[in-house]
Amino acid sequence: MVTTSSRISPLLRSLATSSLLVAGALASASAQAAITFDFTYSASATDAFNDATYGSARRTALETAGTLYSNMFASHFSDTGTVTIAVTGTNNSSGALASAGSYYYSDGSTGFKLEDAVRNQLQGTGSYSAPQGLLTYHFGYNWELDPNATPSNSEFDFYAVAFHELTHAVGFTSTLKSNGLGLFNDNRWGTFAQFVTDQAGTKVIDPNTFTLNTAVWNAASVGGTGTGLFFDGANAVAANGGNLVPLYSPTTWESGSSSSHVDELAPFNGMMMSYSTGTGLGVRDFSEVEVGMLQDLGYTAAVPEPETYAMLMAGLGVVGFMRRRRKD
Ligand SMILES: [Zn+2]
Numbered sequence: 001m002v003t004t005s006s007r008i009s010p011l012l013r014s015l016a017t018s019s020l021l022v023a024g025a026l027a028s029a030s031a032q033a034a035i036t037f038d039f040t041y042s043a044s045a046t047d048a049f050n051d052a053t054y055g056s057a058r059r060t061a062l063e064t065a066g067t068l069y070s071n072m073f074a075s076h077f078s079d080t081g082t083v084t085i086a087v088t089g090t091n092n093s094s095g096a097l098a099s100a101g102s103y104y105y106s107d108g109s110t111g112f113k114l115e116d117a118v119r120n121q122l123q124g125t126g127s128y129s130a131p132q133g134l135l136t137y138h139f140g141y142n143w144e145l146d147p148n149a150t151p152s153n154s155e156f157d158f159y160a161v162a163f164h165e166l167t168h169a170v171g172f173t174s175t176l177k178s179n180g181l182g183l184f185n186d187n188r189w190g191t192f193a194q195f196v197t198d199q200a201g202t203k204v205i206d207p208n209t210f211t212l213n214t215a216v217w218n219a220a221s222v223g224g225t226g227t228g229l230f231f232d233g234a235n236a237v238a239a240n241g242g243n244l245v246p247l248y249s250p251t252t253w254e255s256g257s258s259s260s261h262v263d264e265l266a267p268f269n270g271m272m273m274s275y276s277t278g279t280g281l282g283v284r285d286f287s288e289v290e291v292g293m294l295q296d297l298g299y300t301a302a303v304p305e306p307e308t309y310a311m312l313m314a315g316l317g318v319v320g321f322m323r324r325r326r327k328d
Pocket of ligand 1: 164168261274275
């Protein structure tokens with residue numbers, strides 16, 4: 001099954017401390033957990049999750065974030081599974097807020113066959129030794145750790161950032177390096193990369209020969225906002241009104257950010273997978289475009305349960321009744 005020839009660090013992504021601020025609502029809890037996150041912590045006494053004063057609250061917040069993410073995920077997808085994420089924390093307050101990713105495995109095949117351990121495990125197409133992913137938080141920033149409190153304009157939303165990072169871990173990562181090659185610096189990429197095009201819809205990697213279209217890549221990878229790289233998965237395009245989905249493509253390549261986020265123009269800059277966030281309440285639910293992208297990455301859309309329909313109909317009945325009364 002899984003032949004492991006090499007194991008490398010995931011493409012890490014992060015949230016920078018700038019721009020945007022969009023409110024999102026917590027998805028309602030689902031009956032069954034889609035993903036069980038087994039967070040394992042560093043043994044280092046200096047790790048921020050082991051801090052004598054704050055470590056316990058930080059761990060509690062992360063465990064809660066895992067459960068809330070699982071509930072949100074289950075409201076969109078039916079995939080289930082348990083994944084182990086190795087967690088570390090620092091006291092840094094510069095650069096990224098946090099970062100996360102999956103481990104990738106390769107059996108040596110060229111093409112889009114890098115196996116992301118977290119995604120494959122959740123989709124039932126592989127089983128990998130723990131941990132399957134990594135997550136790092138930087139606690140030099142001011143975080144709101146209470147899931148029920150609204151982060152102030154001086155606090156970052158610990159939960160929204162967890163949602164963003166865990167989405168990278170479940171597969172929202174391009175696996176493209178600045179030179180357009182894959183994580184092993186050759187013609188091996190993950191699933192995401194097969195959907196990456198320029199604004200005209202030309203694939204950056206030939207789907208038959210698995211060679212990089214260098215001219216397309218050189219122009220689009222640093223093509224700028226709205227004129228760089230795009231995602232052409234069928235479900236994502238359908239969710240975006242039939243249009244390619246723009247990916248973050250700043251004019252200078254940003255390792256870990258470029259191509260692994262949606263772009264910085266509306267409405268994409270208000271989505272969970274925008275590359276940056278401001279303080280205050282962040283985004284805690286997928287947009288339809290992000291749901292489509294994750295479907296393109298192999299996740300199965302959840303069908304609403306019959307009870308949900310019944311409740312909706314009951315709700316509509318109440319509305320109808322009240323309107324009728326008002327008319328009287
Ligand atoms: Zn990110």
